[in-house]
Amino acid sequence: MTGRRRQIQLTPLVEAQRLFFDAVEQLGFFAAQEEALPVREALGRVTSRPHRAARPVPHYRSAAMDGIAVCADRTRAASPSSPTTLRAPQDFAWVNTGDPISEPFDAVMMIEQVTEVEADVVQISQPVTPGKHVRSVGEDFHNEEIIAPAHYRITPEAIAALLNGAVYSVWVKRRPRAIYIPTGSELAPPEQTLQPGQIAETNSSIVAGYLTCWGCQVDVGSCLPNDQDRLKAILEEASAQFDLVLVGGGTSMGRDDLTPMLVADVGRVIVHGVAYHPGHPLLLGCVHNTPVIGLPGYPVAVWISLRLFLKPMLERYWGLPLEPAVYVEGRLAEPIKSVGGAVEFVRVRLEPDGDGWRVFKLPGGASRLSSLLRAHGLLEIPADVESLPAGTPVQVLLLRPPA
Amino acid sequence: MTGRRRQIQLTPLVEAQRLFFDAVEQLGFFAAQEEALPVREALGRVTSRPHRAARPVPHYRSAAMDGIAVCADRTRAASPSSPTTLRAPQDFAWVNTGDPISEPFDAVMMIEQVTEVEADVVQISQPVTPGKHVRSVGEDFHNEEIIAPAHYRITPEAIAALLNGAVYSVWVKRRPRAIYIPTGSELAPPEQTLQPGQIAETNSSIVAGYLTCWGCQVDVGSCLPNDQDRLKAILEEASAQFDLVLVGGGTSMGRDDLTPMLVADVGRVIVHGVAYHPGHPLLLGCVHNTPVIGLPGYPVAVWISLRLFLKPMLERYWGLPLEPAVYVEGRLAEPIKSVGGAVEFVRVRLEPDGDGWRVFKLPGGASRLSSLLRAHGLLEIPADVESLPAGTPVQVLLLRPPA
Numbered sequence: 001m002t003g004r005r006r007q008i009q010l011t012p013l014v015e016a017q018r019l020f021f022d023a024v025e026q027l028g029f030f031a032a033q034e035e036a037l038p039v040r041e042a043l044g045r046v047t048s049r050p051h052r053a054a055r056p057v058p059h060y061r062s063a064a065m066d067g068i069a070v071c072a073d074r075t076r077a078a079s080p081s082s083p084t085t086l087r088a089p090q091d092f093a094w095v096n097t098g099d100p101i102s103e104p105f106d107a108v109m110m111i112e113q114v115t116e117v118e119a120d121v122v123q124i125s126q127p128v129t130p131g132k133h134v135r136s137v138g139e140d141f142h143n144e145e146i147i148a149p150a151h152y153r154i155t156p157e158a159i160a161a162l163l164n165g166a167v168y169s170v171w172v173k174r175r176p177r178a179i180y181i182p183t184g185s186e187l188a189p190p191e192q193t194l195q196p197g198q199i200a201e202t203n204s205s206i207v208a209g210y211l212t213c214w215g216c217q218v219d220v221g222s223c224l225p226n227d228q229d230r231l232k233a234i235l236e237e238a239s240a241q242f243d244l245v246l247v248g249g250g251t252s253m254g255r256d257d258l259t260p261m262l263v264a265d266v267g268r269v270i271v272h273g274v275a276y277h278p279g280h281p282l283l284l285g286c287v288h289n290t291p292v293i294g295l296p297g298y299p300v301a302v303w304i305s306l307r308l309f310l311k312p313m314l315e316r317y318w319g320l321p322l323e324p325a326v327y328v329e330g331r332l333a334e335p336i337k338s339v340g341g342a343v344e345f346v347r348v349r350l351e352p353d354g355d356g357w358r359v360f361k362l363p364g365g366a367s368r369l370s371s372l373l374r375a376h377g378l379l380e381i382p383a384d385v386e387s388l389p390a391g392t393p394v395q396v397l398l399l400r401p402p403a
Numbered sequence: 404m405t406g407r408r409r410q411i412q413l414t415p416l417v418e419a420q421r422l423f424f425d426a427v428e429q430l431g432f433f434a435a436q437e438e439a440l441p442v443r444e445a446l447g448r449v450t451s452r453p454h455r456a457a458r459p460v461p462h463y464r465s466a467a468m469d470g471i472a473v474c475a476d477r478t479r480a481a482s483p484s485s486p487t488t489l490r491a492p493q494d495f496a497w498v499n500t501g502d503p504i505s506e507p508f509d510a511v512m513m514i515e516q517v518t519e520v521e522a523d524v525v526q527i528s529q530p531v532t533p534g535k536h537v538r539s540v541g542e543d544f545h546n547e548e549i550i551a552p553a554h555y556r557i558t559p560e561a562i563a564a565l566l567n568g569a570v571y572s573v574w575v576k577r578r579p580r581a582i583y584i585p586t587g588s589e590l591a592p593p594e595q596t597l598q599p600g601q602i603a604e605t606n607s608s609i610v611a612g613y614l615t616c617w618g619c620q621v622d623v624g625s626c627l628p629n630d631q632d633r634l635k636a637i638l639e640e641a642s643a644q645f646d647l648v649l650v651g652g653g654t655s656m657g658r659d660d661l662t663p664m665l666v667a668d669v670g671r672v673i674v675h676g677v678a679y680h681p682g683h684p685l686l687l688g689c690v691h692n693t694p695v696i697g698l699p700g701y702p703v704a705v706w707i708s709l710r711l712f713l714k715p716m717l718e719r720y721w722g723l724p725l726e727p728a729v730y731v732e733g734r735l736a737e738p739i740k741s742v743g744g745a746v747e748f749v750r751v752r753l754e755p756d757g758d759g760w761r762v763f764k765l766p767g768g769a770s771r772l773s774s775l776l777r778a779h780g781l782l783e784i785p786a787d788v789e790s791l792p793a794g795t796p797v798q799v800l801l802l803r804p805p806a
Contacts, residue, residue: 156612209559
């Protein structure tokens, strides 16, 4: 049992994030690789290059309104007291929105302003200016004009614009390939009948779910028992095949917590132990040029760790925020004690209270998924705060609508 | 050309929304149908029923910390000046987080508070209370306790919790099946070389993209020429097969605008013409019990119409907001003229300006996709406002980060 009492030296959260992101940058993780995709399959992806129109949009001069195409010059004298009579085909042509405007016509008079006298004869009682209600060639995008710049998230309307501009294939940042490797002899598939001491391996659903939402392609490895040699071999193999390796469990200081030692052995430990709660026994390292993250075992700690390290890392990769951070103002319904010495992330429930919200801490520690499922928001308590009295005004990061 | 000058009577926007959503409710659209899915495939879906734990979580009494399992009673006298000596196996057992706590032990003393004297002999210098650092059976979810209520969006952590509770299949609201039918003899696939008068059919990318994002399964029909009989047959067939039918084009008052007449013929027109811009020649109706929406032809009008009618309709179906509405405060950099008599939705660009934003109207009307692609936000100008002077403080709905 020797060595059991080693404690992890905790690095302050902001310092750990800085050290890790700096290291990840040096590993080249943020130098996005790209791939070409058919534009119709690129919804939600992020461009790696600017894309320019290969034809003007619109590609021909067209009517922007239903009405008649005219020569503006011929309408100059029209007034209510002295309407101008126009005859087709020499003076005007009926046009619907989108119809080509051919020479010599240079303007469209709206249907509402046209009085039909007889077939092919109309009267107008006001003039139009040249170009009025005419879409000129390239008025939306000139030929060669940038439709979507680099680092642009492809929306449905961007697909429509690119197709209009005859851009059929787009260069987008490649999705990082990530693998999650659950470790621990106690883990078992949740689908089986569990014996005492067997823990359902479900952290992979949390890791794979969020990393997928944040744009990664995610593999989940099979559960690894606490076997030093196998874990080491798999760590080396995974770091050669993937852009990002996550190992579940084994990061603390217990009997079977092998991950930090193995990462140090085949790669480099950047930070082990970060001052936030729940989640502190986090391991940040690399093997070859691949970031390797050792996640804690408790699901809430996994969830917080993903938000604190993987989300900002992937936001930097994509060059975009992955979700808007919406904060609401509330007041603590009850006093809250914090761990102190570490940033604490408290899952809270919100109840309407006039213009704002009453904020209730949800019961339970890092092990309780219920505290996440029932949370409306997340309250961050700084490391130097050990308690907050009832009534304290707080900003709560909204996780789901509190209705 | 007789009848060309009919103008559409515009229904006020809020009134049109109320009439349509009331009709849609009566058609039974909001009475969600459900389907069963394997829980591992249900990420992002919305439950149609509550789901209860089929086993307690955790399912056995376990250590919540690394340390020793003890009888709390045996530690009562321990103090720094008079430590208590414990011997394994009768007085204590080494445990790692997650290990079962077997009788008679009822508490865990953290590893940091244990001094190892020799193999199987330790000293402790403080007492523990019964239950300390022990996870009791069902402390996260009791057997039969609700893990995910009805109308709950399934997050990654919800999947983990459900699997832990031996819930492998979930009842979720079925995705509405929608079809978009582009109409107009002028439409052509964007992949081909376009002749003057041919318009690339790309509105389907906007419609299918957003409806997919908002949870629908979307089919896109082939482009229909302006053929009354075919369009009528397809309208009847589609409304029998789909939950929602969208028809592109043909809703205005031009030569080939057949949609309102056909919908009136085989079903019912609820509203034709709504006072918002861009987008006003919208058609809201139903055929059999299926909502049928005739969308305008211009892409920005399509985009706005989807946000004003389809998004709130699907939010009501799902019982959840589909995206958080984030508003920023800014001031108009230049005066803006509005159409008046109709709510206008202005696409704006934002530039940082001290604490707030300078707000610029993007050039171009309903036809210009560039005004959408370059927009950071959307500014709503009420129907009774015809102009706003420069410097007017405004709230802008954020569409993408203005960085």
